[in-house]
Amino acid sequence: MTTATEPAPPAKEPKVNRLNLEKSAYKGLASTLCKGCGHDSITRAIIDSLFDYGVDPMKVAKLSGIGCSSKTSAYFLGQSHGFNSVHGRMAPIATGVALANRELLNIGVSGDGDTASIGLGNFLHMVRRNVPMIYLIENNGCYGLTKGQFSATADRGAVLRKGQTNELHVIDCCALAIELGCGYVGRSYSGDFKQLQALIKGAVAHPGTAVIDVISPCITFNDHDGSTKSFKYVKEHKGFLHDIDFRPFFGTEEVDYSPGETRVIEMADGSKITLGKINGSEYDPTDRFEALKLLDRAIDEKFYYTGLIYEEAGIKPLDEQLEMTPEPLATLPAERLRPTDECFNKIMDMFR
Template sequence: MATTVTPKPPAEKKNRLGLTREAYTGGKSTLCSGCGHDSITAQIIQAFFETGVDPKNVVKVSGIGCSSKTPAYFLGQAHGINAVHGRMPSLATGANAANRKLKCIGVSGDGDTASIGLGQFCHLIRRNVEVIYIIENNGVYGLTKGQFSATADMGTAHKKGEINEMPPVDCCGLAVELGCGFVARSFSADFKQLKALLEAAIHHNGTAVLDVVSPCVTFNNHPASTKSYKYSKDHEIPLHDIDIIPHFEPQAEIHIEPGTTREVELYDGAKIVLKKLEEDYDPTNRAQATQSIERSRQAGQFLTGLIYLDTARRSYVDQLHLVDEPLANLPQSRLRPDPKALDEIMDSLK
């Protein structure tokens, strides 16, 4: 399986900021060889590089688990904060409030999101905090050696043979239900789709949930697993082919056959071009999104692509009606009311 091969562009290639891909890399991965997470890391590097986001204006947040280690492996020039298990959403929320200018990317796992952190996941979505929320989903706990997680499919088997009898938490279904404005599912080995979805997420102004099945080569890649490379490949049903036309490159050359594509505009003017596959899928239709998730569940399919998009909802910092400058950068003169204000308060208590 060639899942860890990173597509490397020519060394001299520079993005619109004049930065090379090198500027988007991080420390060396300490994950198992062949881990799906490393492929996701590679696509994150590629997507940020190609979109031309200044890495120094990015914050990386994560919880605990194999997935949560990965922010150390990309965008080394960005500040990162890796805190406690399942609480990445609260970190994203606080960082957003403190500095609205920073692009926030959060990496979580299925245990981190669907078990210990399910509450924070839901409330992050309700608030529509601007963060690219990646769930590196492998259905098992890796660091503690292979216990089932809450996204393990019903009927899937443990490495030791035990069958999971509980239904999975479907993070995409839940995200749609909670009003998330960007819900996508992908596969760590589907490089092209994953990169396109990541790029689209970078352009989104609100919570963007990407549930990426990312097989655990050590604990959950056996024949009876539904989160293995083979099973995922065999059962993947992409909703569409995806391409991104960034807002700074409106003339980008993309081969479009009339009648076969659907264009969706993102928050900042970038466009997603969705190429129709088997049936026409409208990602802006919430009812259809819910139906598709349910149908694929019943059919045992692994549905990937942009499941739902709503760019109209205001992001959390917009709802907070904050000043344009980051709160973190405000000087004392703008944070401490003047003596007249204190006099007024004191008078009201006399």
């Protein structure tokens, strides 16, 4: 085939992922949170991870409860259905979504008030059921949307902006999740972009409940001296458990790591999480007791150990426990939802 016109100089191709989608397909509305809010960094990490991973936005359900963090579900994946629901009830709402449509990737974003206070019971039961979903906690230790009251993830001894000291024991959602059988538990910090992305991608690959607790400072109400979740405090009191990376199953390059220095976790979909030793010390995220001990120690040390805290493969997710048909229940044709008249009449005969 010939053409009369000269070919135009090639425009710079925008970067696309394996679904041929540009990053813009993963973006949402502009954030209305305070400038500098840790949550906005997490939103960016979500966008980048899902873009990199090549998650189909049309197969995602975004779920959230109520609070600053829950608002962020509007700020990413504009092409996904989203549900900013009720305070504390995101976990059971996501459970219902997961049952209605097994093909969806459920991404839940919640806060510490939502998760550790009003919705703690529901959160724990979701974990216990192993509902297939990613449950991100944007943890700032306070209630932002009601102007700075303590939440249940505030550390003992932490001081509020107005001077009150928290005398209560901290609720550690990671420890609770491990206790209740969660197979994927991570902790990160909103500023640690690379680690957070790796954890999110790993969560996408995990078939059951994946809980990621992200310490995310509240710049308006909890960023002062005396706070244990201020930017300054967290930066000075956190450490990486490992140098984490995520290798998707569709990648062609061999995983490049030095044996003895890197642990590799194979995920159910064939992707891999690599955990490089830091300063020669190795943390074993498959040892449940080690993980719980670490978290317990962290409370005394007032320190945030971040990375993949616990991983366990092979726990049946809820949809498998229920022996559900693989297609979404939501779109099963009517004839599969109603037994025959013959069955009906057989039932009637039992009552005669």
